[in-house]
Amino acid sequence: MNIKHIWIVLKKEAKDIIRDRKTIITSIVVPMLLIPLLNILVGGSISRLNYDMTENVTVALSKESNTEEIRELVENQIFNEFSNITLLDVDDHIEAIEKSTVRVVMDFDKDYKVKLEEGKPFVISLMYDRSQTKSQGSLHIVWDAIESFNKKIVAQRIEALGLNLNLLQPVQVEEYNVADDEKTSGSMLSMFLPLLIVILLSAGGIAPAVDLVAGEKERNTLEPLLTTKIGRSSLLVGKYLTVTLFSLITVIATMTGVLVGFFINPGSLTMGADATITGFTVPPAALLMAIVISITLGMTFAGIQIALSTYAKSFKEAQTYLSFLMMAAMIPGYATMFMQANEIPQYMFVLPVLNALSAFKEILTFNINNTNLVLALCSSLVYVIIALYLAASMFKKERILFRT
Amino acid sequence: MIEIQNISKHFDKVVAVNKISLKVNNGEIFGLLGENGAGKTTTLRMLATMLKPTSGRAKLAGFDIIKDAEKVRGSIGILFGGETGLYDRLSCEENIAYFGQLNDMKTPEIKERIKVLSKAFGMDSYLKRRAGKLSKGMKQKVAFARSIIHNPDIMLFDEPTSGLDISSIRGVQEFIKNCKEEGKTIILSSHSMSEVEKLCDRVGIINKGSLVEYGTLEELKQKHSDEDLEEIFIKLVGGKNEH
Numbered sequence A: 001m002n003i004k005h006i007w008i009v010l011k012k013e014a015k016d017i018i019r020d021r022k023t024i025i026t027s028i029v030v031p032m033l034l035i036p037l038l039n040i041l042v043g044g045s046i047s048r049l050n051y052d053m054t055e056n057v058t059v060a061l062s063k064e065s066n067t068e069e070i071r072e073l074v075e076n077q078i079f080n081e082f083s084n085i086t087l088l089d090v091d092d093h094i095e096a097i098e099k100s101t102v103r104v105v106m107d108f109d110k111d112y113k114v115k116l117e118e119g120k121p122f123v124i125s126l127m128y129d130r131s132q133t134k135s136q137g138s139l140h141i142v143w144d145a146i147e148s149f150n151k152k153i154v155a156q157r158i159e160a161l162g163l164n165l166n167l168l169q170p171v172q173v174e175e176y177n178v179a180d181d182e183k184t185s186g187s188m189l190s191m192f193l194p195l196l197i198v199i200l201l202s203a204g205g206i207a208p209a210v211d212l213v214a215g216e217k218e219r220n221t222l223e224p225l226l227t228t229k230i231g232r233s234s235l236l237v238g239k240y241l242t243v244t245l246f247s248l249i250t251v252i253a254t255m256t257g258v259l260v261g262f263f264i265n266p267g268s269l270t271m272g273a274d275a276t277i278t279g280f281t282v283p284p285a286a287l288l289m290a291i292v293i294s295i296t297l298g299m300t301f302a303g304i305q306i307a308l309s310t311y312a313k314s315f316k317e318a319q320t321y322l323s324f325l326m327m328a329a330m331i332p333g334y335a336t337m338f339m340q341a342n343e344i345p346q347y348m349f350v351l352p353v354l355n356a357l358s359a360f361k362e363i364l365t366f367n368i369n370n371t372n373l374v375l376a377l378c379s380s381l382v383y384v385i386i387a388l389y390l391a392a393s394m395f396k397k398e399r400i401l402f403r404t
Numbered sequence B: 001m002i003e004i005q006n007i008s009k010h011f012d013k014v015v016a017v018n019k020i021s022l023k024v025n026n027g028e029i030f031g032l033l034g035e036n037g038a039g040k041t042t043t044l045r046m047l048a049t050m051l052k053p054t055s056g057r058a059k060l061a062g063f064d065i066i067k068d069a070e071k072v073r074g075s076i077g078i079l080f081g082g083e084t085g086l087y088d089r090l091s092c093e094e095n096i097a098y099f100g101q102l103n104d105m106k107t108p109e110i111k112e113r114i115k116v117l118s119k120a121f122g123m124d125s126y127l128k129r130r131a132g133k134l135s136k137g138m139k140q141k142v143a144f145a146r147s148i149i150h151n152p153d154i155m156l157f158d159e160p161t162s163g164l165d166i167s168s169i170r171g172v173q174e175f176i177k178n179c180k181e182e183g184k185t186i187i188l189s190s191h192s193m194s195e196v197e198k199l200c201d202r203v204g205i206i207n208k209g210s211l212v213e214y215g216t217l218e219e220l221k222q223k224h225s226d227e228d229l230e231e232i233f234i235k236l237v238g239g240k241n242e243h
């Protein structure tokens, strides 16, 4: 192996890729914009939906119940503390629900007034449309309003009997969150960030890996190259490092996008879901560990990608193999998405891909266990060697390299 | 000089090259004539150290293809037929320089050599342009320049005119003649009798991996008492091969 030759190849391949607009778009521009765009599109619509459901509740009374008296009761006694609920007047209440002009329709018992005065229960029927997310979401709010009206009446009746209201509530519950803000943020991040990193590391190398071997074979540029003084192993390592470099560039581009999105709108990391992520700091040693593990995972993917690209009979075939590889890598990512860092069994820290996922989770939730991280790092290095060996053995096989 | 001794190459059960021995003298053009699948490419790939021979040995410019593979590659230039194999997104200059660098030439040396070659092939006007934007003829000249950037003593041509149009064929043949004038030792594989007759000092006929006959054109004609190389070829190869 010849360091100078490796460097020459790396420089040339990087230059070649950078000049390819298609690769630059798929491995840098798209990843960088992906998260901010998703946030704007998905996050924006989720939070709009949330807002609409909770802050913009429209209610109407059924035709039979639409009397001055009931309107007064509803507006002044049931909804009076719920400024987010508006009572509308509609002609056809069924149509109004179907057309979404109101979310919920209330129908009162005919003799509700007598029952209320006599202290007997009466019924308010709530009509809603289960097929409409907003109607369903608003139902609970109307329900809450009626519940609080219930409590008010109960309190009045208890007091009228000369009893203490506390009689009705022997136990009171209070909850405390022992995780600080950082830990809460970390656990949100630990759900999707490891998966994202694995996807990016496996996706970022696809275009270069396909181009650098299968593409080079298909365009007849590989054979002339092999007649120069460069040894086959130097050529392989040069190409391998280029692929690794571009997987990492893809991750860095995406993370830059995530960070920029986070600074513009801190809610962006959760896509508008009801959770807050405040800033948090990872200990430098753990951060370094995460970076090293990312690099080794990138190197492992690069090795396998080069091997598959060498094995493939054509450019197209290489693309297919590498897409499958990416999907295969996503499976453990999704499978462990909801796994808690402190519940990950130790053997997962030595399995391929799972080791990196588990290590990322530990680091992001500050559940750092040094033995586990060292296991993850060592096993990652072993996988790098295996992947590189695989690539080298493909590259050495005459029947495969010179297959026509 | 190229010396080949009993070289063979097996791909599993397929015997692609079967115990070929021959010697090509300095400054000579040796024509390797054979049909499709006869073993020409495999032979040249072994000489270029891309494939390891199953048995036998060969020396190019005094270097053994197994023990001194890197030095062998440093003393040969190769040109293949069909596509030129340039990198479309690199400029002509970058394409040529890449091969110079990989052949361990120093930057000033590469620059100087590109200047000379550019003048010789008339490439000045498009040297800085990306290879992907050039015409076929221009690309071909870049490929010529690239194959001799390191001024090799030996040139291997593997069916260099196959799949080319007439003017490109002319270009390649001119290039081969120039290489000879510069004193390079050359092996030219071909399935075209006329090309071999026109360019080569000596000819070897290869069939199913074996070298069935070789010598100067005169020697072959005398030995087989036939004036026509094609007739000799058909007689030796048997004419019943596919293609």
Ligand SMILES: Nc1ncnc2c1ncn2[C@@H]1O[C@H](COP(=O)(O)OP(=O)(O)O)[C@@H](O)[C@H]1O
Binding pocket: A398, A399, A400, A402, A403, A404, B011, B014, B015, B016, B034, B035, B036, B037, B038, B039, B040, B041, B042, B043
């Ligand atoms: N990489 C390879 N793997 C397996 N068989 C091969 C390979 N290269 C060539 N062959 C076989 O070796 C024989 C000679 O092929 P080749 O040297 O390409 O012939 P030519 O160049 O004269 O057309 C053919 O039968 C071919 O199928």
Ligand SMILES: [Mg+2]
Binding pocket: B037, B040, B041, B042, B158, B159
């Ligand atoms: Mg051939």
